[in-house]
Amino acid sequence: MRRTPKETAESATRITRRALMLGGAQLAFASVLGLRMRHLQVDQADEFRLLAEENRVNIRLIPPSRGRIFDRNGTIIADNEPTYRITVTREDAGDVEQVIARLGQLVELDGDDLNRALTEMKRTPPFIPVAVADRVAWEDISRVAVNAPALPGVTTEVGLSRVYPHAETFAHVAGYVGPVSERDLARYEDPPPLLRIPRFQVGKVGVESKFEEMLRGEPGTKRVEVNAVGRVMRELDRREGEPGADIQLTIDGGLQDYIKARLGPESASAVVMDLEKGDLLAIASSPSFDPNKFVRGISVPDFAGYRDNDHRPLASKTVQDAYPPGSTFKMVTALAALEAGVITPDETVWCPGHMEIGTRRFHCWKRVGHGHMNLEESLRESCDVYYYDLALKVGIERIAEMGRRLGLGVAHDIEMSAVTAGLMPDKDWKRRERGQEWRIGDSVNASIGQGFVLTSPLQLAVMTARIATGRSIEPRLVKTINGVETPTRGGADLGLSPGHLKRIHRAMYAVSNDRRGTAYRSRILAEDMRMAGKTGTAQVLNRVVRNEDVPWEERDHALFVDFAPWDAPRIAVSIVVEHGGGGSAAAAPIGRDITLQALYGGTPPLDAYPAADRSRIEALQERLERERQEREAQARSRA
Amino acid sequence: MSYLEYNVKTVPSGWRKALHLNWPLVLLLTAVAGVGFLMLYSVAGGSFSPWAEPQMKRFALGLAVMFIVAMVPIWFWRSMSLVAYLGALFLLVLVEFFGTIGMGAQRWIDLGFMRLQPSELMKITLVMFLAAYYDWLPLNKTSRPLWVLLPVLIILLPTALVLTQPDLGTAILLVTGGGLLMFLAGVHWAYFGTVIAAGAGGIWLVFESRGTDWQLLKDYQFRRIDTFLDPSSDPLGAGYHITQAKIAMGSGGWTGRGFMQGTQSRLNFLPEKHTDFIFNTLAEEFGFIGGFSLLLLYVLVLVFCIVSALQNRDRFSSLLILGIGLTFFLYFAVNMSMVMGLAPVVGVPLPMVSYGGSAMLVLMVAFGLVQSAHIHRPR
Structure with a gap:
């Protein structure tokens, strides 16, 4: 349609007016965009810059290498x-x-x-x-x-x-590590981020667990740049962590190894203490287990194998199990009576084979009786009636007090798992725990280490060490941490009369050196290595039958404690063979062998043994040497 | 027909037309496209493939098309308006049945060498057709209800088709662009007042419809609105995009983190960094200075269009140029609002910068029309 010039002009003015209006609005909106840009990029720049950094920078942990565990000679027990x-x-x-x-x-x-x-x-x-x-x-x-x-x-x-590397030898002492579990995390209020690393290992039991924080070390960190889906683009910087502390134990690897072999398949435990500083030279439970199986989480059949074994390989019997000490407790009763002044060492008691107390009859292990017994004779031949008599004279309170002074009934502070306090009963305890009055029969039972008394092999070793030295020796398991010697504890004089101790020592010497001693057959011939010991047989069930006639788990526990050399003691030893039968037959030979091994710091000469034993000992030594070589070959192939 | 308004003798002919092109506008467009090449090169990690190189080829093609369109007299294009509109409408219907599904919507036809989005084409043909309509319509009838209803239908028909794809972004652009062109053509104020009031009511209705069986928007569209209103409500889901986009912008600061140094885009925290959110990459790497410069370039393109339109006494040409400028404005205004967190994410590319064939080619054709109107303006 043709427009007149007037119409054209009209159209132009209208469009111009509206175009300018709209153009203005557009410019205004553009300015809003500019202001918004300024607001985001200038006013809030720092805030957004920070958010951008948080987006892209990711902090990753570098796991530190775990501290290693050595024995006292520098042999490696736990390695990476x-x-x-x-x-x-x-x-x-x-x-x-x-x-x-x-x-x-x-x-x-x-x-x-x-x-x-x-x-x-x-x-x-x-x-x-x-x-x-x-x-x-x-x-x-x-x-x-x-x-x-x-x-x-x-x-x-x-x-x-x-x-x-030594698999079973140190399993109960060093313990083991395993993958982090929910329970490990629950130990912390705020679990360290390190534990969240997949496959990270933490100590589960033993020294590995007790020194977890120290062994673990401090993680390093690296800052990496990641993209939106988490892929690492590059490393920005890194800070190295601190490796964990190396821990040296007081254990003598060679001795520990020997003991493990010597105990063999028995369900047994042995503790060897150095009397100078209380160092635990060996602390072994048998049978043992392979801690390497736990490192990545143990398989169900492997674990079932350990769990269902009636010899309980997983139990650390030296510290966590408590047994009636049997006759090894008699030194405690004797010392309590001597210190209380109710007897003298030379006073005698008539043993007719039993004792009537009220309506009950308490038997001596020797049914025909021992006749007249003084202190030395009673300990040497382990007469029970003598101690029944002492119990009546001195009372349970003083016996218990002596037991505690000698380290029974208290949990010793060493860095192993589940250290038991055992039980040193007294009147209070019975009233509190059993709601019953203490009866005289209880004292009589306690006097020969039966009844309520329970002690761990470690406690027996400590008891022997204290009797040997008269000092309050405390066990020590860790020698150095990162090369720094750990302080020894205890060692103060117990305040026992040296004369009384001397008489006890002499009596214990007689046990393993006098023809009539219960451990005479397990004596040491080497003149300057002679030991003073005490056998013990702890009843598992109270009945009078021969051990050979009952199933294994109903047989008596065999115990033996000793210190040596008897006149200048250097070491104290305790042995418990579960269901082993009589202490003199089952435990004393093991105790003697271990004592000699410890004293010589290696294989002792054959002439240290009684002539009758030599051929057997020689065969044993050869077998152990062969086994040791096999184990070493295995350890080498594993490494 | 109104080409008689032209004094044909004064219009340049032959190759001399090239001298009368609006060269500053060509330069501005090239500069804007250049920013696009730079950013596409950067987001590809310093590589011409896969985005910068095809984009440059398309721009070269676009420039050629623009020149060809510019050489053809504007009155030819005006006579083609109806055909173009109906053609685009036909293609829109076609994609309903033969379109390729992408991003949950039917949007394009695969031509082999490029993917044609009829909805992009419609943005320009609608403007052309409306300009031609108001050129044809006597001035005194402009505000008569019947003559107002007709262009409303012209706008709503393609809008409805685009909505079914569903492409909310383009639908908004079509309605707003068409409506504002009617405003420019001189339709009475009262109509717009009514529409704005009705629109407000409509928005209210849309929100009311949520969760009922006559729900007016798709769930994902509602969620987009939700996350727009409160991005922090869903920081790892849909709000993630908005939050990350704002972090990219903000961390640029005054001068930016440097070319190819933007961590947000380089490490893929930024979504759709080569298309809808390319502006954030620019703002992150070149800061406020870079972002503001691009905004300035856009405003200059707009100003050149408005000035050219006001110089032009031909009604069709004026309306067409203003309409195209308006469409261009709506593109960058909606995109920038969206990436700066001022508007919900509706999927509108940044004109001439975002990677994409149809949008760029269509815009180049549109600026070819602007150039044609400029060369063949009555003198």
């Missing part, structure tokens, strides 16, 4: 070994199935591990490496490395894992 893992990264592998199939031709892959890896791969982003095989041998790793071009996405990773 490099472990090799094979991982597959999905995005680099392309065809994962094919790569894994090829990998399977080179190294043996565990079906379960593989299935777990494949499920994990489906869940994680494709750039995360997933472990398909753990603890791979070095030969396998090199085979994978050589074939790397045919295995896209396959990488090998090296990490540190705990290893116990």
Whole structure:
């Protein structure tokens, strides 16, 4: 349609007016955009810069290497070994199935591990490496490395894992580490982030657990740049951590090793203490277990094997089990009576084989009786009636008090798990715990270490050490931490009369050196190594039958304690053989062998043994030497 | 027909037309596209592939198309308006049945060498057709209800089709662009007042409809509105995009973190960093100075369009240029508002900068029309 010039002008003015209006509005909106830009980029810049940094920077922990554990001679008990893992990264592998199939031709892959890896791969982003095989041998790793071009996405990773080269020997002392569990985390109010690292290992029992924080060390950190899906783009910087402290135990590895072999398949325990500082030279439970099996979490059948074994390999019998001490307790009763002044060492008691107290008859182990007994004779021949008599004279309170002075009934402070206090009963205790009055029969039973009295092998060793020295020796398990000597505790004089102690020592000497002594057959011939000991037989069930006639678990416990050399004591030893039968037959020979081994610091000469024993001892020594070599060969192949 | 208004003798002919092009506008557009190439190169991690190179080729093609369109007299294009509109409408119907599904919506037809989005085409043809309509309509009839209803239908028909795709961003652009063109053409104030009031009521109705069986928006559209109103309510879900986009912008500061140094975009925290959110990459790497410069370039393009329109005494040309400028404005205003957290995320690209073929080519054709109107203006 044709427009008149007037119309054209009209149109132009209208458009101009509206265009300017709209243009103004557009410019205004553009200014709003500019202001918004300024607000975000200038006013809030610092805030957003911080958020951007938080987005991209991720702090990763570098696990520290765990402190190692040594014996007193520097032999390594717990070490860290490099472990090799094979991982597959999905995005680099392309065809994962094919790569894994090829990998399977080179190294043996565990079906379960593989299935777990494949499920994990489906869940994680494709750039995360997933472990398909753990603890791979070095030969396998090199085979994978050589074939790397045919295995896209396959990488090998090296990490540190705990290893116990002597496997069973130190298992109860050092304990073991294992993967972090919910229970480990529950120990902390605010668990350290280190524990959240997959496959991180923490101490579960023993020294590994007691010194967990020290052994663990301080983690290092590295700051890495990550993208939106968490892929690490580069490392920004890193701060190295502190490796854990090295811990040296007072244990003598050689002696510990010998004891383990000597105890053999028995359910037994042995403690050897150095009398100078209270150092525990050996503290062994038998049978033992392989701590290496726990490091990555123990398999169900392995664990069941340990759990269902009636010899209880997992139990640390030296500290966590308490047994009636039997006759090894008689020194306590005797010392209590001597110190109380109710008897003199030379006074005699008539033993007709039993004693009537009220309506009850208490038997001596020797039914026909011992006749007249003084202190030395009663201890030497382990006459029970003599001690029944002492119990009536001195009373339970003073016996218990002496027991506690000698280290019974108290939990000694050493760095092992579940250290028991045993039980040193008195009237108070019975009233409190049993709601019953103490009866005279209880005192009589206690006087020969039966009834309520319970002691751990460690406590028996401490008791023997204190009797030997007259000082309040405290056991020490840790010699140095990171090279710094740990202080010794105790050692103060117990305030016992040296004369009384001398008489006890002489009586104990007679036990293992007098023809009539209960441990005479297990004597030491070497002149300057002679020991003073005491046998004990703790009844498991109160009945009069021969041990050979009852099942294993109903037989008596065999006990033996000794110190040596008897006139200048250097070590104290305690032995408990569970259900071993009589102390003189089952425990004393073991005690003598261990004492000699400890005194000589190695294999003792044969002429230290009685002539009758030599051929047996020689065979034993040869067998132990052969076993030791086998174990060493095994340890070498493991390392 | 109104081409008789032109004094044909005064219009340049042949290659001399090239001298009468609006060269500053060409330069401005090239500068804007250049910013796009730079950012596409950066977000690809310092590489021309996969985005910068195709984008440059398309821009070269676009420039050629722009020149060709510019050489053809504007009166030819005006006579093609109806055909173009109906063609675009036909293609919109076509994508309903043969379109390729992408991003949960039917939006494009695969032509082999490029993906054609008819909705992009419609933005320009609608403006052309409306300009032609108001050129044809006698001035005194502009505000008559019947003559107002007709353009409303012209706008709503393609809008309805676009909404079913569903592409809310384009629908908003079509309605706003068309409506504002009617405003420019001189339709009475009262209509707009009514529409704004009705719109407010409509928004109220939309919110009321939520959760009922006559719900007017899709769930994901409601969620977008939710997260727009409060991005922190869903920091790892849909709000993540808005939050990360703002962090990218804000961390740029005055001068930015440096070319290819933007951590938000380089480490993929920024979503859609080569398309809708490319402005955030620019703002992160070149800071307020960089972002503001681009805004300034856009405003200059707009100002050149308005000035060119006001110089032009031909009604069709004026309306067309203003309409195209307006469409261009709506593109960058909606996109920037969206990436700066001023508007919900509706999926509108940053014109000439975001990676994408249809949008750029269509805009180049549109600026070809602007150039044609400029060259062939009555003198």
